[in-house]
Amino acid sequence: MPVVRRTAGRPGRRAAPLTTPRIAVTPQGGEVMTQAVERGGGSVADPENADAIVWTDPARPETLGEVLRGSPARWVQLPFAGIERFVAAGVVDRQHTWTCAKGIYGHATAEHALTLTLVAARRIHRHVRSGTWLGDRGLQAPERRLKTSTVMIVGTGGIGAALRDMLLPIGARVLAVNRSGRPLDGAVRTVPIGDVHDLLGEADFVVLAAPATDATARMVDREWLEAMKDDAWLVNVARGSLVDTAALVAALRDGVVGGAALDVTDPEPLPDDHPLWTLDDVIITGHTANTWRMAVPELARLVEENVRRFAAGESLLGVVDPDLQY
């Protein structure tokens, strides 16, 4: 995302800012984010005197609700793309403008999705766990190449598009699924989610990169898994709620699908006695597709740009649609 700075030399490009907006960075401040506010033309303030809130905790919606009740803020910036906890808590109202970080973490999360897909194809988890040289067996093993594989991307937002940009240069065949069926450039075919079962049987890897909404909750059920090839892998970098976990465990045990690489699970964190930990072809990475360390520089750029836009009265980036829940 290019960061456009205010400059004196371009008269008439947009209305002059009305004010230096007062921005609260909370519950944790931190130099990187407060500097981003200031670079964007804002001043850092307490919530009770703030025009806007930058909420830096990925969760704690109730605390945010309390903060908002004592604040004149009109705009709230959330730190991650997934806002379902805030929606579920009833915090995302229509009195405030809500923005989230959708789009900006697409690349980092897509990189993780690519990693998990390659790990599944190359069976890295089995090599890592073996503790011994596979020897000549290695040459006979069913390791696969993405170049000769078909990858279905479910969800064509920031993550899906970034993943497409990584898969095509490797030579993978890409299928896409989204809400509308609007074609994803580079995909050999895109279908609306209602028609996903027509395509599932073609995919060697099915990557979930869709938002968690009422419409996507547990959409990966037994029927979905039955429609997949029996050696295909499910890769989830979206949200655990998209998958019916019990159905997935059963499908893995029954050989209905080949494996599952999960950055996210339901429940989360996954308890130590959960059967997913016991299956050979399951990889769990504990919600690390986009770590806080990766996120902070991207979020700081977004905050800077949105503060600048807020001050200038321009439309903000990443505005939440309360009806779509993302």
Place this chain on the structure above:
Amino acid sequence: MPVVRRTAGRPGRRAAPLTTPRIAVTPQGGEVMTQAVERGGGSVADPENADAIVWTDPARPETLGEVLRGSPARWVQLPFAGIERFVAAGVVDRQHTWTCAKGIYGHATAEHALTLTLVAARRIHRHVRSGTWLGDRGLQAPERRLKTSTVMIVGTGGIGAALRDMLLPIGARVLAVNRSGRPLDGAVRTVPIGDVHDLLGEADFVVLAAPATDATARMVDREWLEAMKDDAWLVNVARGSLVDTAALVAALRDGVVGGAALDVTDPEPLPDDHPLWTLDDVIITGHTANTWRMAVPELARLVEENVRRFAAGESLLGVVDPDLQY
């Protein structure tokens, strides 16, 4: 590699073939390779009556030597890119024309190198071994992105170029090292191998993709490893002989480098009691970057094309330079 077929409609494009060459496919025949010979315009023959030998075993150079002593063959096609075992056995003489499969497996091996690099960056091996959810620790963990990393590619042949084509779309910064210093397109800098120490300190990941020759034997020694960042990873998809294994083990134990992802080792196979198996940040995949299952379709295409060229008296693909040993 496009496969050019003989057609009747292009007079004068090249000299008419003198003969239907007799090609032995040995020690293992197999339908895929004999069909490739026939598609290329050859007929399958026994070695004692063959104009050429397609050697289908990645090793057994002594057996090949015996076969050659009883054969009038003028050309020998070897099945893999690395021919150091045949060179060491003294089989690669100047009486025959030797071709190997250099170049054609670059993509498959590069995909494996990309996989290992991403696994190291995302610490997949630690997640796989943990058997438990890392929880909030996950968000603080030093997982890295390739987009914000520098990858040094050592060797700019088929593997190195294919890896470059996968890394650049992800946004990695690419450095290159080769024999001549001839720039690799897309690399921010390419240096000859003699100057590698100038660049090693910039790399987060150092990927070995160079042939095994006298010049590259044990080139990764203590001094090389000391020149790397202490959190950098060594990735080897070339040959184990490029690395001084004892120096690598010591460097890993001393924290001189961050980790090693090794598809190839010295010795190979790596014995079960080798210290490399005991280190947390070591990943060993047992020479599966290019499995036989992956290789066969590519090799068949090469054999078809080289048989066609041999019949037509054209120059062959993948001719071995006995002086360079590859």
